Amino acid sequence: MDNRLIERILQGDRNAFRSLYDEYFDYAMRTAKLVTKNGEWAKDAVQETFLRVYRNVWQYDGSKPFKPWFYCILLRECYRVMEREKKVVPFGEQLEKIAVEQKLPDVSVDVYEVLQTLDDLYRIPLILKYLHDYSEKEIADMLDVNVNTLKSRLLKGREKMKKGLGGERYGTES
Amino acid sequence: MERNLKDKLLEKSGYAEGTKEEVWDRIEAMLDSEPAAPTRMGTRSQTARKQTKRSDRTMRTLKITMGVAVFIMAFGVFLAMPAGTAFMKDVKEWFAPEKKVEVEVEGQKEETDQKLHQNEESKYIIYYDQERYKLVQENGKDVITTKEPLPERYPEVSMTIEQVKDEKPEDVIERLSGELAGKYEDVRKVEQVSEPVQGYMVRALAGKEWDSEVVVIYVVDNQKQGSFTITEKYFLEAAEGHGARFHQMLKEFKVLAE
Numbered sequence: 376m377d378n379r380l381i382e383r384i385l386q387g388d389r390n391a392f393r394s395l396y397d398e399y400f401d402y403a404m405r406t407a408k409l410v411t412k413n414g415e416w417a418k419d420a421v422q423e424t425f426l427r428v429y430r431n432v433w434q435y436d437g438s439k440p441f442k443p444w445f446y447c448i449l450l451r452e453c454y455r456v457m458e459r460e461k462k463v464v465p466f467g468e469q470l471e472k473i474a475v476e477q478k479l480p481d482v483s484v485d486v487y488e489v490l491q492t493l494d495d496l497y498r499i500p501l502i503l504k505y506l507h508d509y510s511e512k513e514i515a516d517m518l519d520v521n522v523n524t525l526k527s528r529l530l531k532g533r534e535k536m537k538k539g540l541g542g543e544r545y546g547t548e549s
Numbered sequence: 550m551e552r553n554l555k556d557k558l559l560e561k562s563g564y565a566e567g568t569k570e571e572v573w574d575r576i577e578a579m580l581d582s583e584p585a586a587p588t589r590m591g592t593r594s595q596t597a598r599k600q601t602k603r604s605d606r607t608m609r610t611l612k613i614t615m616g617v618a619v620f621i622m623a624f625g626v627f628l629a630m631p632a633g634t635a636f637m638k639d640v641k642e643w644f645a646p647e648k649k650v651e652v653e654v655e656g657q658k659e660e661t662d663q664k665l666h667q668n669e670e671s672k673y674i675i676y677y678d679q680e681r682y683k684l685v686q687e688n689g690k691d692v693i694t695t696k697e698p699l700p701e702r703y704p705e706v707s708m709t710i711e712q713v714k715d716e717k718p719e720d721v722i723e724r725l726s727g728e729l730a731g732k733y734e735d736v737r738k739v740e741q742v743s744e745p746v747q748g749y750m751v752r753a754l755a756g757k758e759w760d761s762e763v764v765v766i767y768v769v770d771n772q773k774q775g776s777f778t779i780t781e782k783y784f785l786e787a788a789e790g791h792g793a794r795f796h797q798m799l800k801e802f803k804v805l806a807e
Contacts, residue, residue, distance in 0.1 A: 405562035447757050487557040506558040
């Protein structure tokens with residue numbers, strides 16, 4: 376992200392804000408749709424994310440990468456919308472769901488459906504990795520976690536995917 | 550399998566062609582309906598001003614009305630003063646004891662009842678939102694904090710005003726900025742500001758979580774070779790709430806002449 380663009384947004388330049396929107400919309404919309412699992416909620420989350428970015432851009436530290444800052448806001452807005460819609464499944468229930476939904480080998484099991492049954496702890500890093508091809512370092516920055524923690528989550532996420540797919544080996548371990 | 554997952558994610562995250570413009574229109578409509586956001590430190594450009602012309606007009610009318618109301622009240626108080634009262638003897642009489650101020654919080658405009666507080670010893674005044682906050686005087690400091698204590702899981706929310714005699718603003722801000730650097734992971738550069746007060750400002754963040762502490766310190770000249778420090782404390786999620794309210798209240802901070 377060009378700091379001059381941020382500076383112009385700080386000055387209230389709507390064209391600069393539109394440029395940022397053009398650059399980040401697709402990224403934001405796709406991520407929000409996968410996280411919220413709902414197209415309308417994704418639109419709400421993306422709308423609120425850009426509004427918050429515009430209003431709070433003074434909080435962004437220009438010496439650091441923009442993407443992690445943007446992502447934190449986006450994810451928070453996704454959760455806010457999901458909470459509003461009363462669709463956030465409590466953490467415990469999610470674990471329970473994963474436990475009972477382990478299926479026997481079945482070729483018809485969809486990788487996407489399995490991914491979406493995972494706890495957010497594993498689901499979000501996998502979405503970021505496979506949707507956007509982000510490096511582990513980038514994802515760790517976005518989620519504000521240590522790279523080793525992130526690697527462990529990706530590994531466990533893949534293991535859970537493998538179980539969900541009925542024991543089929545999934546991906547490579549990093 | 551990795552390829553399969555990637556393809557699936559791309560397929561499932563797809564959206565209709567008009568979505569981008571639809572969301573942009575909604576964002577623009579929201580921005581057009583609001584005046585300059587208080588958290589933007591009043592830095593909007595001419596372009597933005599044009600786009601918010603209607604709201605600016607409304608705000609201007611409100612400000613003029615408010616100004617006239619305050620003047621009338623102050624003039625009434627002046628007339629009621631006993632004959633012979635010295636002009637500067639009781640400065641408090643020159644400020645309305647209460648007034649209504651329109652503030653914008655999270656994009657919503659609302660009217661707040663603000664109460665005058667005059668610190669006789671330190672010689673300054675401020676108006677604070679009496680519906681949501683209380684002003685407590687402790688150890689020579691004035692602390693504006695929430696009327697109802699926040700649950701324990703929330704970090705402190707307060708705005709503390711303190712006079713530092715015989716220390717110039719540029720020295721105070723340097724000292725306080727150094728102290729913040731030892732406590733917070735993200736301490737920004739000291740800036741000279743003209744809003745909400747004329748002086749120096751330094752900002753520190755404890756992290757990026759919703760409940761990460763935010764500290765904003767302003768240092769203002771006390772016009773007697775000393776300074777006033779104003780320390781705002783809240784948390785990231787409250788930046789547009791308490792942060793915006795503190796910002797608005799600080800606009801009413803005035804150092805009084807002897």
